[in-house]
């Protein structure tokens with residue numbers, strides 16, 4: 430009898446949950462913003478009545494991994510930088526020659542900033558100073574690796590002019606404190622736990638301005654000029670705003686995700702935006718209108734259904 434118990438338990442657990450629709454969200458490092466944002470979505474949606482969604486939130490390497498997992502259907506939803514969604518949809522960068530035809534836009538979240546963090550004692554005060562230094566560009570699954578590469582290229586620095594690393598975002602603050610890194614790129618919303626960790630360490634850090642990017646911004650419609658809001662980090666050694674470039678965070682899914690699943694998630698979330706804003710300081714500025722921006726891939730029909738119903742999108746003039 431004893432050996433049957435686990436099987437019996439699994440059987441009963443499966444039966445007990447047969448009324449649930451299980452969905453997953455691919456996010457990012459636990460000390461970024463995607464992961465807490467995914468958990469905020471889970472909390473709000475699961476607490477809302479009128480649907481059967483049960484959400485699991487998966488930590489991940491970031492945008493590129495999430496988009497690929499959505500395309501392979503190993504996660505239902507993925508959080509991804511708007512520039513990465515653009516590239517996947519148009520078959521560029523990591524998706525060169527292979528446009529992601531099944532990728533669908535659902536909504537956007539907070540704005541992200543390409544953030545270059547450097548140890549003060551490394552002497553890095555501009556992008557040019559990165560030459561010869563040990564710099565983390567990001568893991569291959571991250572969104573920011575592509576941003577770091579594009580910025581270095583625009584600044585005329587080749588990857589072999591620095592000691593480029595491919596660590597995951599969650600490791601960087603500690604590696605910098607331990608002297609294994611001089612600087613790292615992280616495209617992230619603010620405030621982010623990983624950046625707080627960096628600014629509160631014994632080895633002091635500064636945010637390095639990302640300037641001279643006019644040609645990059647002109648060639649890539651998804652970048653905007655923005656800045657690192659230093660005031661969100663109480664122990665930062667700088668003051669004021671540090672110029673950089675950025676983009677929106679978006680949530681994507683597969684074209685085959687059932688309409689009712691996407692509709693239920695979007696409805697539960699948009700009807701509780703006050704709650705969503707209160708879950709994390711980086712989400713505090715979200716508005717329903719702003720969350721409809723940033724789509725490059727076609728809008729998923731389940732999301733469109735809710736946006737039409739809520740009056741957030743006007744119906745086409747010839748609609749009945």
Ligand code: GLU
Pocket residue numbers: 456457458461462463464490491492493509510541570571572573616617618
């Ligand atoms: N933008 C990062 C990436 O796509 C993730 C940022 C976060 O986790 O908040 O890799």
